[in-house]
Amino acid sequence: MRIDIVTLFPELCQSFLGASILGRAADKGLFEAHCHQIRDYTLNKQKQTDDYPYGGGCGMVLYAQPIADCLREVIRQCEEQGRPRPRIVFMTAGGQPYNQQIAKRLAKCDSLALVCGHYEGIDERVIEAFADEEISIGDYVLTGGELASLVVADSVLRLQPGVLAEEQGYQEESHWDGLLEYPQYTRPEVWEGRAVPPVLLTGDHGKITDWRARQAHARTAARRPELYKDWCLRHPLRPRRWKRSERAELIRTDAAWEAAAAIYAEAWQGMCASLCTPAYVAEHTPDHMLAEMKADRAAGWAFYLHSTAGVPDALVGVCHKTGEIGRLYVRQDARGRGIGALMLEFARKKLPEHPAPHLFVLDCNLPAQALYLRMGYRWEGVHKVYDPAENPDTVQFCRELKMVYAPTKNEDKTSGN
Structure with missing residues (x-):
């Protein structure tokens, strides 16, 4: 040159x-x-x-x-x-x-x-x-x-x-593929009481690569949300194939309801721990969530429980009356395996009568927004506002956004990862 x-x-x-x-x-x-x-x-x-x-x-x-x-x-x-x-x-x-x-x-x-x-x-x-x-x-x-x-x-x-x-050297740097670079560390292993993340010391290159990818996504979403939105739009995602050990079934038995309520309570409490008062978070026990889901079922919702090798690890719900997808939660120790994308696509296909199903997501829940964007959902507007000045159970201002399934032609045909 x-x-x-x-x-x-x-x-x-x-x-x-x-x-x-x-x-x-x-x-x-x-x-x-x-x-x-x-x-x-x-x-x-x-x-x-x-x-x-x-x-x-x-x-x-x-x-x-x-x-x-x-x-x-x-x-x-x-x-x-x-x-x-x-x-x-x-x-x-x-x-x-x-x-x-x-x-x-x-x-x-x-x-x-x-x-x-x-x-x-x-x-x-x-x-x-x-x-x-x-x-x-x-x-x-x-x-x-x-x-x-x-x-x-x-x-x-x-x-x-x-x-x-x-x-x-430059293909893994910030901005090469639209993401910020993951954090870097060198010797010593502990500096002024700050330790290098343990995964970097394992020598397991697969785990290190996964950790760096998660860090790059999290850092970009937190520091440059506009970049992350653009990255998501340019990298449409198709769910991986179902594994032989996986299955998703309509929740009918008491055991399945209890397993789903436990997943729901764990995920909800983790997500809302910084948004709501401790007392309000503590109220959302598995029993509380079970009652919510039972009430939703009476209003026209159907809930499905995902299991891997017989162990329940994810939940999703669909409403045939309104075309809403909701209660998409994955157990903490099962995240990172593509189950969320799998269940989101599963739920959409359960609503053939609604070509443009919708869902709701908090504006502070960037990982969920990223998943929805990559799978063809687009923002339609603000559904609710949670303001600490008006809601005593809320400690942080946030909004609930409505997203509607509206993929482009390229997203219909393109596979991502």
């Missing part, structure tokens, strides 16, 4: 590109970088590159002519090397927000030219004439585009084959 930076400070850019990992990669010929001084292309004796803006205002604006001539020279050099026209990117405050997906796209270019703005900006006419796109690295203003161009250059060049020692 060839990368060109059009700038008023080529020395600054060149020193960065010649240092550390990028510097070693350039020495190996894994890419070539050229930094061009805009002043070298001015037509006035003073090497002036800017002037006052038409229409008045503070600051100075970069001339179109020297930038245009510099870009023409970059294009000529690429042609001389047998390269296609470079993709020309202007670094501007009004450009599209930069992210890893754009970095991956730009990394596929044979040649890339980055133009650094300065002062009040660049004459719009040269942007209109040459720019393939404009990019901003964030919602803030810098004194010049050099730092922004180096951010783009670094993120693009490190994706070139051979720049990093291992391809896995």
